[in-house]
Amino acid sequence: MQITGAQALIKSLEQQGVETIFGLPGGAILPVYDPLIDSTIRHILVRHEQGAGHMAEGYALATGRPGVAMVTSGPGATNIVTPIGNAHMDSTPLVVITGQVASASIGTDAFQECDITGITMGITKHNFLVKSAQEIPRAVAAAFHLATTGRPGPVLIDVPKDLTQSMMDWWYPSTVEEYDLPGYRPEVVLDEDAVARAVQLISQSERPVLYVGGGTLKSRASRELLAFAERTRIPVVTTLMARGAFPDSHEQHLGMPGMHGMYSAVTAIQRSDLLISLGARFDDRVTGKIPAFAPSAKVIHVDIDKAEFNKVRIADVAIQSNVAAALRAFDAASAAPQNLDVWWKEIRIWQEQYPLVYDEPLADGPLRPQHVIEAIAKNADPGTIVTSGVGQHQMWASQFWKFEEPGTWINSGGAGTMGFGVPAAIGAKVGRPDRTVWCIDGDGCFQMTAQELVTARAEGIPIKVAILNNAYLGMVRQWQEMFYDERYSEVYLSADLPDYVKWAEAMGCVGLRATNLKEMRDVIDQANAINDVPVVIDFRTDSSEKVFPMVAAGASNDDIVVHPSQRGGVK
């Protein structure tokens, strides 16, 4: 059957089971938008290509299926570079299709030409510049295979315009061999010796900690984790990328480790004699000063990517595996530590001494951002998905929202991309329309990508956005207050400019504002009652609020700074 390259591209995406594409057309990708009209695939027309990328990420993180974005060449392609980089840092499966100028024009500085495969080489798992229309199905099949197997990640397919316009004989690869990836072998064989050595280390340990990272969610290992943790009674910490992998309500959960982690989680790691790292990568935001990180702990490092081993911390036992398979192997070997009563007694003391706290809410405002998050959470439907931007609001959301299941916390971890929250929420809602989706955002982040609320309204995607409006780039302000003698440099944004309520209304959303406790409760109720259009709430919060606990950048985790009300007590 002879069809155009454009038809082949859409047909290939249909073959992969793609239901939704986030994108924006332009010259070089134009031929592909024609067969899209006749396809069952839903296309979400974004207002900026960055939005398409983050929506695809939100979709992927909420559903566990790869997100798909399609944009044109040149600026369309460069605008989606940030989401690609973000997905690369957080190992999010993404397939990005970019139009390219016609093959004959490549290298001539043609209109809207850019070397997007060159630009994204270092921030994709792999990318393709397709050379013939006949190769389009192979490129698509290979891209999905690469994006979703092994350590997931973004894959980019660059398709010159003449290919989508020319004819090809339709075919589709039916086996992995036909993907033509001789250098790609994602399947790993569990090293039984390493498992045995890990089991041995576990059996000797008296102060073990399960250090749970994003790989646990990526390998869908939550059930195995729960079973292993409950059987062994080993304390669990979940990193920013793993929130939801283990229920926050579980008595063995110590919370998030790292720079703004729970005191008990940070300190348990510091004092532990065995760290069992499950799909985590010893990020500097978790380790602080590396030589001072968990100094007396042996390390069992489970990761699907062997390049993570000994990159930051030398592992005593490295096991290349997905997390679920490794945990099943530990269970099969009945791996169990020593009696943990003494260890738990110590941990309970830290938990009692240093719980998460914030100052008493003030009836007349300004609102406490932590209190706003708790109030939204208390009134939210079970299973609500939360997205966030990057900064103070992100840390508070991770700290004060209680996550009970995988896929309910979606944020930008490794890259720290401001503006991620709104488009990611839209993507998540598209992927899980049955769920309520709240974006906990900051005023700085909101201003970066808010125009996608036009997309949300136009496409009928009713998300809810809570702006914790403290009139500042709050996290930078916090650092300037604490480390630069309160010399505030370029962080003031104003609470009133823009007028977030009017802006929301102009984008076809419901705009609400709360400045005191009564209004806070009222607007949350109002927002929860609206299910047909997006809602944006401008919560006026206290600019001086800071995120605690905090470990200063590059400091030892032993030098954790707790909330002012907790200082001076027993340490």
Added chain:
Amino acid sequence: MTPPEPYLGVLDHTPVRHHILSVLVENKAGVLARIAGLFARRGFNIYSLAVAPAESNARFSRVTIVVDAESAPLEQIVGQLDKLVNVVAITDISPKDALERELLLATIQTDVDNRTSLLDIIAEAGAAIVDVDAKSVTVMLAATPGGCDDLEKALEAFAEVELHRTGRVALPRLGKTASA
């Protein structure tokens, strides 16, 4: 305050802790850029690099990379390199188990006074004369990197020398196995 000196490079022919990676890659456009880009962004140093179509299969090329294992642990370099989808196989040859050879070409301007000493050096090094005219001689040496170093050093005595080296290729010594 005097400005810092610009980086002028270091004439150190082989880093002390070097390793030879023989890398089989898909023969596709941009593969070398992927390897070079990976080394650049991870801060790994390449000492020398040689590329040619692989033996018996047009689909692949062989890249021989001498890496500076001081700049990063070898395990990291190999691990990251292995993640490149176009990299099919990596063989790590330890210098003590390697047969290394490199090609050197040099054109030396000579006159009556120094021609004899040049011919002595060429003979001593086991190099071959591949081109000659009244004022210059072009020599070729296929030797160990150390042998090429020696010739290069000996030729420093001459005022005008244009010298090119290919970077080395390597195979494991017979009876020695390389680690994949």
